[in-house]
Amino acid sequence: MYVAVKGGEAAIANAHRLLADRRRGDRTLPSITIQQVVEQLGLAVDRVMAEASLYDRELAALAVRQARGDMIEAIFILRAYRTTLPRFGYSEPVDTATMKVERRVSATYKDLPGGQLLGPTFDYTHRLLDPSLIDDAAVEEPALKEPGEHVMRVSDILDGEGLIEGDGRMPEGHIMGDLTREPMEFPMARDLRLQALARGDEGFLLALAYSTQRGYGRTHPFVGEVRIGEVEVELDLPELGFAVSLGVVRVTECQMVNQFMGSAKQPPQFTRGYGLVFGQSERKAMSMSLVDRALRTDEFSEDIVAPAQDQEFVISHADNVQATGFVEHLKLPHYVDFQAELDLVRRMRRDYDAARTGSQDGMKEAAE
């Protein structure tokens, strides 16, 4: 029999009231503004946009504040918000070759057109806590220099020699998939996998990427380049007959260059993994590109011997909103399920005890 139970309305209302109070914290301190979160916790905002799969800095900052800094909660809130909005259409693909580059580094070429541009990086800092930030010491204006030549794509350099595989092509006649419109199915094509990875959990992808480096599906990677900057988003307007710009978004792109493949028909050449992520997040873009390459087992006839190569395992568990929903639902009332199991285990225990007593009696009789 299923018994519906009601109750807890007052407790829930008061819990949410308490949550609002704790979120606000000490009232004698000023409340943080959305613009402050956007400006001073920008990388938290970027992570929420990337994993919620919704680019909007202000809304992501609002979600961070509402979630008290709990990133997955913020991602969940923003992901839920997007379901309330109508879809106007699909943009033209962004052109990362024309990116307004704010950072670009290559681990494969020292001297390349455009140079090594470090940008606002944590690299080469000593990771020492900075007490001067406590007192809000004045910050220097950035140094300025005359900009150099166009920042050429590293994949184009190697491509000129034919030593690297080209940008990814889907099979003839393939129709681009959209995870937000169709249920997941495996095997999953590379375009859909990239969509799933782009919004996948940074920690999960980082761990998988690390596992490939430690030998679980080795891919022998080099960072061809990582670039961060703004790209223009264009939308085709059918009523006008041409595409118009909607503005710019900041993205991080990683071109991972991996060890060569070749066959009797194809000369040996480097293979590639690709990462593209909303906002500034090279850890995520690099992890994505390593996992993208690891998952391309079918294209290179590689044996699936490691978790990072198993697309069903990777894609099914990469979404932290789904994952947290299923893990966290365990704390919701399961009273009836548990009662049923408790009854079952009691019955099993009775049978067990009865069987033991029976056999002990038998043994006693035999001894007498």
Next chain:
Amino acid sequence: MMDAKLKQESPPDMARKEGMRLLARASFEELEAAWDALGEKPDVSPVRGPETGLVMVRGRIGGGGDAFNLGEATVSRATIRLSTGEIGHGQLLGTDKASARLAAIFDALFQRDADRAAVEALHRQIASRIEAEDRRSAEETAATRVDFFTMVRGDD
């Protein structure tokens, strides 16, 4: 299909397209100031919106390969008609519906000979602000360029 359309774009379309690009990047303050500066306010009626929705932003595999869906972005858009018949479209990233409506009005005014000069002045103002911001950003980035030097192992 798209390529065919692009080839057919006539020069006035290109100017309008560039204008729409700039209006999408305008701040609300820039649009509002330009509106306030208009001598005679046009008679505007709404056709669609202003409304906020989503556009699925696409990327290309490997940067230049086939397209895939990267993730969505919020977009606000509006379509308006002037009493003289011109239809204007405004569309921009974000949730600022008031800006989308003003962008649509300026897109419509751009098509009206009498108002074109004023809209072009607004275009120029937005363009020079973006140019200055991009320039500054490029200079900041250029200052972080690595100048490699090789430690020469001399014979002496």
